[in-house]
Amino acid sequence: MTSETTGSAIGAGGPGPGGVDDGGPATRAEVCVVACAEAFRGDGEILAAGIGGAITVLAARLARLTFEPDLITHDGVCLLTGDVPALGEDPEVIEGWLPFRDHLWLVLQGRRHVMLGASQIDKHGNTNISCIGDWARPKSQLLGVRGAPGNTVCDPTSYWIPRHSPRVFVPRVDMVSGVGYDRAAEAGASATRFHDLRRVVTNLAVLDFGAPGGAMRLVSVHPGVTVRDVVASTGFDLALPGGGTVPETRSPTTEELRLLRETLDPASLRTREVPG
Amino acid sequence: MRDKTMSVEEIVGSLESGMTIGIGGWGSRRKPMALVRAICRSALEDLTVVSYGGADVGLLCAYGKVSHVVAPFVTLDSIPLEPHFRIARQTGAVRFTEYDEGMFMFGLLAAAHRLPFLPTRAGLGSDVMRVNPGLRTVRSPYEDGEELVAVPALTMDVALLHLNRADRRGNAQYLGPDPYLDDLYAKAAGRCYVTCERVVDTAGLLKEGPVQSLLISRSMVTGVAETPGGAHFTTCEPDYGRDEAFQRMYAGAAADPAAWAAFQERFLSGDEAAYQDAVRHAREESP
Structure with missing residues (x-):
């Protein structure tokens, strides 16, 4: 471990020198990892598929090492890992093989919970990773729809959005890549049969689609974030939880912090994705 | 025994403008780049390219060889967005048929099994x-x-693949961790051409890897060419990984026409041997 790993923490204190957990409060990145890990709670023996980057991969691995031990995790390429390596490290034990073709088949089969990214997301969970502007001649060509259409109508799907802003949380996405509740309903029974958007985790909050008609609802705000921050960063009307009070996203436990800081991400790649 | 070995020039010389060409690999992984580079040097144009797209689609777009891209994505993997494809889309230079990646696989499966x-x-x-x-x-x-x-069905006139080993009859073998969808392209196409890192005797194939690694049968293959480094700068594990430094140079050069012209002049103005030499020199200059 190097001294570079001392990320700035929210509030007083923080991780001690070298990033070793000395009981200092969790950073925002750590809160986000745990909030993403919570998306996998109860999933059992299915593949936890992160879309890549630090936070979602750490989330799946942390869930497996703590409250969801039967979860299946992969190395980011095509190996199912028998152990739970640190971010960027190769597994020592391999328990399965999942080349792209089998991964595409597994999407159809459904024993998989995926945490996707989105360049745009709307009130009903339609998401866009394809292009910005008119599809016929986009202002900005992005990835293409990739697997988002099939993932969202076949598998439990959650989203990780590292920068919660009105540019991402938009009234209407430019190209529906991932299918939201309204569009699935319009498309009919085959589209809704396995459609199941679970939660959206951002750098500010946790949201779900529990409002009437499958509309987005604020579930909790991360420590240090206000409801007003979240509302101001969302480009559509956001439903608030019943009762008027918005809970705070749970903080990582001491054991979760230790696993993140010492075992899973000693180089603190998580703070590159979510600074501060 | 039919000897199907050919040069990349002979393979590309058998193609025609306006054809639909499937390209194996995935993103920036095990792409038949020697063939792609040879197409860039040729007079071919107006191609439809069917691909889990990466540097293949990008380079062909940069050379104006493609009028229609059929793909679920175009990515360089470690660089998420393929800059030449972006330019082609944003300037309206190519038509795009955009499918989900599972849909795309079913299109290949349908074509490979003669289903509509x-x-x-x-x-x-x-x-x-x-x-x-x-x-x-x-x-x-x-x-x-x-x-x-x-x-x-994603039917295609020709499929182009790069594998690790092949024999002179066209049996082809992958030795890396993932076959991608290469066998489906071979079956979906009217003709399939395979380049490989090394041509070996048929008896030598199983010295290289297990029987399950024999992905492509000679009955699917029209021609074979040995092109060491033929997937460069994409991955070709275990022979080599992605040349990340080179890929960054390739992607970075797209940002500026002068930089791209210099990149073309330096690496792509000669034949495949000249390309491989230029790559070696670049590596020696900045290890």
Whole structure:
């Protein structure tokens, strides 16, 4: 471990020198990892598929090492890992093989919970990773729809959005890549049969689609974030939880912090994705 | 025994403008780049490219060889967005048929098995249906009555693949961790050409890897060319990984026409041997 790993923490204190957990409060990145890990709670023996980057991969691995031990995790390429390596490290034990073709088949089969990214997301969970502007001649060509259409109508799907802003949380996405509740309903029974958007985790909050008609609802705000921050960063009307009070996203436990800081991400790649 | 070995120039010389060409690999992984580079040097134009797209699609777009891209994505993996493809899309230089990646696989499966379409849930409710107005749905004739997307067969004139080993008859072997969908391209195409890192005797194939690594049968293959480094700068494990430094140079040069012209002059102005020499020199200059 190097001294570079001392990320700035929210509030007083923080991780001690070298990033070793000395009981200092969790950073925002750590809160986000745990909030993403919570998306996998109860999933059992299915593949936890992160879309890549630090936070979602750490989330799946942390869930497996703590409250969801039967979860299946992969190395980011095509190996199912028998152990739970640190971010960027190769597994020592391999328990399965999942080349792209089998991964595409597994999407159809459904024993998989995926945490996707989105360049745009709307009130009903339609998401866009394809292009910005008119599809016929986009202002900005992005990835293409990739697997988002099939993932969202076949598998439990959650989203990780590292920068919660009105540019991402938009009234209407430019190209529906991932299918939201309204569009699935319009498309009919085959589209809704396995459609199941679970939660959206951002750098500010946790949201779900529990409002009437499958509309987005604020579930909790991360420590240090206000409801007003979240509302101001969302480009559509956001439903608030019943009762008027918005809970705070749970903080990582001491054991979760230790696993993140010492075992899973000693180089603190998580703070590159979510600074501060 | 038929000897199917050819040069990359002979393979590319057998192609025609306006053809639909499937390209194996995935993103920036095990792409038949020596053949792609040879197409860039040729007079071919107006190609339709069917691909889990990466540097292949990008480079062909940069050379104006493509009029139509059929793909679920175009990415360089470690660099998420392929800059030359972006330019082609943003300037309206190419037509784009954009499918979900599972739909795309079913299109390949259908073509490989001589079926007109295969049904899938993938695509329902998404704008893939809006931007591909020719896509149809099909209703299950059974009790469930489900209405599913009928993905049309992704038929193609020619498939181009790069594998680790092949024999002179066209049996081809992958030694890396993932076969991608290469066998489906071989079966979906009217003709399939394979480049490989090394041509070995048929008896030598199983010295290289297990029987399960024999992915492509000679009955699917029209021609074979040995092109060491033929997937460069994409991955070709275990022979070599991705040349990340080179890929960064390739992607960075797209940002500026002068930089791209210099990149072309330095690396792509000669034949494949000249390319491989230039790559070696570049590596020696900045280890």
